[in-house]
Amino acid sequence: MAVNAxxxxxxxxxxxxxxxxxxxxNAALAELTGxxxxxxxxxxxxxVNGASRRPIGRTRVALERVxxxxxxxxxxxxLRTAVPQEDPVRRRTFITSAAGTTAAAAMPFLSQRRTVGMSDVSRDAAGLAELVATDDHQGGHAELEKRxxxxxxxxxxxxxxNATExxxxxxxxxxxxxxxxxxxxCIDARALDRAQQYLHEATTYAGLSQDSHTEVHVWINMxxxxxxxxxWPETLAAAQAAQATRAARRDPFYGSMGHIRTSLGYAVLGDGRAALRSLGTARDTLDKASEGERPRWTAFYGAAEVDHLASVVHSHVGEHARAEATxxxxxxxxxxxxxxxxxxxxxxxxLAQLHQGDAELATATAADVFAIMDGDPLPGRMRTLIGDFHRDLFTLAPSTTYAREWGDRMRSEWSRV
Incomplete structure (x- = not known):
């Protein structure tokens, strides 16, 4: 008796x-026969163990359905014998009979709903990874949202x-x-109302999934x-919610994600001491994280991203030299x-260089943004940041040659669709 591998x-x-x-x-039979x-x-x-090598009747049909x-x-x-085609009435009558043995071969069930398994989930995860890679390179845009x-x-x-729990x-x-x-x-493209709607829907799906790592992702985006x-109050509250998830409590990697966002929340609320304390905790917690396999969307996060967000935090608390360094x-x-x-x-x-009074160097640095994006349109969030730089530059050095040249470059870049 050989196991059915x-x-x-x-x-x-x-x-x-x-x-x-x-x-x-049993569910398949109930659906088919009532x-x-x-x-x-x-x-x-x-x-499974091979004791039954040739299932017949309802058992065979149920297997094929699942x-x-x-x-x-x-x-x-x-099956030992071929069965001629039967009319639909005889076919339905047969399947409801426990004594039937051979008509399952003629049943047209294979075209109906099949059971979904982890291989289907893996295919969907691969599609998700492609979208994350597109976002890493290009940023948010309408086609990415559509996909x-x-x-x-x-x-x-x-x-x-049909699927297991x-x-x-x-x-x-x-x-x-x-x-x-x-x-x-939508957040990256500054389509904020649509982003809000999507995140409300994502919160529901994350709750149904009972997956704490997914909950972290949703709260970080919140x-x-x-x-x-x-x-600003909601910025801090959402960060603290991410920090309180089971994933963040168990894995220092996700814990660091929550702490760095909490640092940002304190910074924009004007609590510099708490902001810097949370920033330090984010660094220390990340140092404790092990090298493990995590979802593709987390690939952006590490020491480099902590430094990037630290620059934002230092800017908000007025430490522009430290913002430049980070x-x-x-x-x-x-x-x-x-x-x-x-x-x-x-x-x-x-921006950090500009706020320290080095406007010419800052202008040259800002121009590098366009070179990095290599002719692609800037996502809305980046346009807002560059717009902030433009405003501050013309406040500090409105009549300089480099400011005028910057203004010409801005008009050219802003015309890209």
Whole structure:
């Protein structure tokens, strides 16, 4: 008696235990016949261990329904006799009979809903990773938002199929991640009302997923949205919510994410001492994080991003020399693939230099932003930052040659669609 290795493999791919497979087979029979199925865990055990090599009747049909393929593809022996085509009435009558043995081969169930497994979740995760890579390079834009929404629709369509509880939670996590990418694209593009709507939806999906890592992602984006809206109390509250998640409590990596955003929240509220204390905690906590496999969206975060955000914090508390130093350090560490983040850190460096009175050097630094983006339109968030630089430059040095040349460059770059 040989174990059915193919059936075990398919069950493993779908995350099915023997009890869960029995439950799904019974659900399939109830859907097909209107009567509860009577498949037991013992029946499934016999299918797996090879005691039953040629399932017949309702058992065979239920297997094919759950896995969406012929029983032979699950490692079972073919039926001994071929069955001629029958009319739909006879076919339906047969399947409701427990004594039926051979008509399953003619049942048109393989075209119906199949069971969803972790392999489907993995494919969706790969699609999500492609969107994150696009954002790293180009920043938020309408096409990225559109692709994220389409990805979410595909994930939610899979929820209508048979799946284990763990697979359903993973699908909700994927829906939350795709929705959060759409939200982040809108934040980066400064389409803040749409971002707010997406994040409300993402919060629901994250809750249904019971995935704490996904919750961190949503709260981090809530922090960024509140910051862009200049809603300082909400900026701090969302950061503290990220910090309080189970993932942040258990993994110093996520804990550091929460602390650095909390530092930013304190800084914009004018509490410089608390801001610098949280910044120090973010650095110390990140140092304790182990090298583990984490979701693709977290790849941006590390010592370079802490330095980048530290530059923002120091600027808000009026420490412009330290803001310049940390921006330099960030730029020395940010990988080339994170082009948008390099451009943002460069803009922060220019502002820090400008606020120390070195307007000519700052103008040259700010021009590097356009070179880094290599002719692509600047995302809305970056345009706002460059707009802040432009305003401050013409406040401090309005009639200088370099300021006039900068103004000409700005008009040229702003005309890009």
């Amino acid at each position: 193919e059936l075990k493999k398919r069950m493993r791919e779908l995350g099915l235990t023997q009890e869960e497979l029995a439950r799904q087979m 009567r509860p199925g009577d498949v037991s865990a013992r029946t499934v055990r016999n299918l 896995f969406g393929c012929a029983a032979e593809d699950l490692g079972f022996s073919p 994220a929404v389409a990805g979410r629709a595909g994930v939610l369509e899979l929820q209508d199929r 763990s697979v359903r939670r993973s699908l909700f996590a994927m829906a939350a991640e795709y929705t959060t990418i759409a939200a982040w694209s 922090t960024m949205l509140a910051y862009q809206r200049r809603n 921006a330099h350090r960030a730029l020395a560490r940010i990988p080339p693939a994170f082009r948008r983040n390099r451009a943002l850190a460069t803009a922060r460096l220019a």
